[in-house]
Amino acid sequence: MPQKLTNWFFQRDVLQIAPDLLGKTLVRRFDNNIVKRYRITETEAYRGEEDQGCHACRGRTPRTEVMYSAGGVVYVYLIYGMYWMLNIVTGEKDDPQAALIRGIEEISGPGKVGRELVIDKSFYGENLSDSERIWIEDSRQKPDYITYPRIGIDYAGKIWRNKPWRYCIKNE
Secondary structure (H helix, E strand, O other), X not given: OOEEOOHHHHOOOHHHHHHHOOOOEEEEEOOOOOEEEEEXXXXXXXXXXXXXXXXXXXXXXXXXXXXXXXXXXXXXXXXXXXXXEEEEEEOOXXXXXXXXXEEEOOEEOHXXXXXXXXXXXXXXXXXXXXXXXXXXXXXXXXXXXXXEOOOOOHHHOHHHHOOOOEXXXXXX
């Protein structure tokens, strides 16, 4: 029986968590009680106030408040007025970090992931260890992966944009 990851798993540095999430199983129980499981295939790390690509680079705001929680909760935000982005808060309390879920098996792109999972603002702050509608299970897989620069953060400047903090499972 797969084990639900507890909050302690997420209370490490995002640069450890983001690649460790690859191959794990993202589970979603929908409103109609149907449960679907998805293998995580791509993540992207955002690491603290110093990271100019991270929403927390401007400090605490109502939008980023959940990022200052201890790891294991959900951070969602809307882009282009239509796509909810699913992020997992990582690290210790008051050290804002998050891993964006960029891809799940058969679905590439964080906007498409949010749509497939029917994510909305109600997920903001949801605790993954006790949620009945979204959680992550340990698949016991440690797939090989490759890293790339992050996507869609040109505003962050060359140094932060080019950090190899996007993690993708190698084609198998």
